[in-house]
Amino acid sequence: MAFLRTSFCAAVLSASALSAAAEDVNIYSYRQPELIQPLLDAFTTETGINTNVVFLSKGLVERLEAEGKRSPADVILTVDISRLAGAVDADVLAPVESDVIAANVPAQYRDPDNRWFGVTTRxxxxxxxxxxxxxxxxxxxxxxxxxxxxxxxxxxxxxxxxxxxxxxxxxxxxxxxxxxxxxxxxxxxxxxxxxxxxxxxxxxxxxxxxxxxxxxxxxxxxxxxxxxxxxxxxxxxxxxxxxxxxxxxVNISGVGLTKSAPNRDNAIKLLEFLTSPAAQEIYAEANFEYPVAPGSTPSDLVQSWGSFxxxxxxxxxxxxxxxxxxxxxxxxxxxx
The missing domain is CATH 3.40.190.10 (Periplasmic binding protein-like II)
Known part of the structure; x- marks a missing residue:
């Protein structure tokens, strides 16, 4: 298994090496590279923390279950409440108590036990x-x-x-x-x-x-x-x-912290960044969705379709x- 840095260059490092890196955060993602690369690049620019991504078309939760405590993944990024609920049911996510995230994500768009948080809705x-x-x-x-x-x-x-x-x-x-x-x-x-x-x-x-x-x-x-x-x-x-x-x-795209996270502090910084109004708006515009943060707005094109x-x-x-x-x-x- 290998992670790709968000520069998407040819260099691939081992998961074991990445999981021990002091200024890294590792992500399992169902979302396509072109949708999240701008956000991850912005996060690295702001924090100096590198992001390493495994893109999966299926089996994300099953992979975390199989890897157990040895999993190098810090964060999952996925779409649809069924997948987020599946991660909760499999007990692979850890609760996160963050005033920043709580302010950015309304209650109906986060897990009642704070194991996942919405970023955009469709x-x-x-x-x-x-x-x-x-x-x-x-x-x-x-x-x-x-x-x-x-x-x-x-x-x-x-x-x-x-x-x-x-x-x-x-x-x-x-x-x-x-x-x-x-x-x-x-x-x-x-x-x-x-x-x-x-x-x-x-x-x-x-x-x-x-x-x-x-x-x-x-x-x-x-x-x-x-x-x-x-x-x-x-x-x-x-x-x-x-x-x-x-x-x-509406349904949702969301993020969560894994229970195994070897870079927990960096992962929480990433979650707080991804749920920020500015990041949500960038993310929403890339996929014609709606940011969930209070006061945030969808793109001009999406707004032109009407409100609800x-x-x-x-x-x-x-x-x-x-x-x-x-x-x-x-x-x-x-x-x-």
Whole structure:
């Protein structure tokens, strides 16, 4: 195993050497290099502490479990509450008491026991055809089960973590029975079998296969930045439905301190830096997301899509509903 310094040069040092370095901090990350390199470079410039990163596509928690106390990782950086909750459940994160972080991260965006902290959020929005849908028609997630949308909705798999997060929020607000009825209604309104990623749903709207779709907001920015996909993005409006006045569903990217951290003090400095309003804004702009720090603002492009009030339920509460959400999705055979 090896870490790469954030200069991304060819030099690779052994994990054992890095874990003992006095002015280093070691990171396991699910986020792509281009999204975090500017922040890590800024941290090194400000503190003199080098950052070393292992980028993983999967198995981050399993790796920490296998390495145990010998793990060289100080910090994890990941997306989605299910992954953060999984790290908590596996007992690989340590609590951090920091007044700086507490001031930067509202309570609903951090673990109640301070084992992880949110940096940015992404809203689960509705993409709507500019030609065939009045955005004013879409005000709530509950409305997606209305028969007026029969044959008009596209979405990705019901078992995907993004979908399960939304279903978990529906359970929190309405209970299991009503959520199951809602899932049955949404399934009855599908234009096609759930498939593809969030961008594929917008492409389907552009192609006339459906009129509305569920997706994360940041894909709109990514499509606008892609020459081939700009036409898809220009075919839709983005809308921010709510849970009947309870706010728009959001998910999160977050950071946490590992229990094994060999460079604990440096790691806490990194967490405090990453949760600072300025760092959050840089991070949010790179991926078209929303910073969580009070007083921080998203990029001008993201702001141009409209504003919303986020659902204020603590995300760990939603994580507790994930198993039930999956069971309900399977009971209604949502993907069938």
């Amino acid at each position: 809203a689960r929005i509705v993409y709507a055809s500019k030609d065939r849908v009045d955005p004013a028609e879409i005000t709530s997630y509950e409305d997606l089960a209305d028969p007026k949308w029969a044959g008009r909705i596209c979405t990705r798999s019901g078992t995907h973590v993004y979908t399960l997060g939304l279903v978990a929020a529906m359970i929190e607000h309405h209970g299991e029975a009503e959520t199951k009825t809602w899932l049955e209604g949404v399934k009855a309104n599908l234009a096609r079998k759930p498939q593809g990623n969030d961008r594929a749903q917008v492409k389907a709207i552009w192609a006339g296969e459906c009129d509305i779709s569920l997706g994360n907001n940041y894909y709109f920015g990514k499509m606008l930045s892609d020459e081939e996909q700009t036409a898809w993005a220009n075919a839709v409006n983005v809308t921010f439905p709510e849970f009947e006045g309870q706010g728009t569903h 009030d986020a659902d204020d339920v603590n995300l760990m509460t939603l994580a507790g509903h994930r198993a039930t959400a999956l069971r309900l999705v399977e009971e209604v055979n949502f993907d069938g």
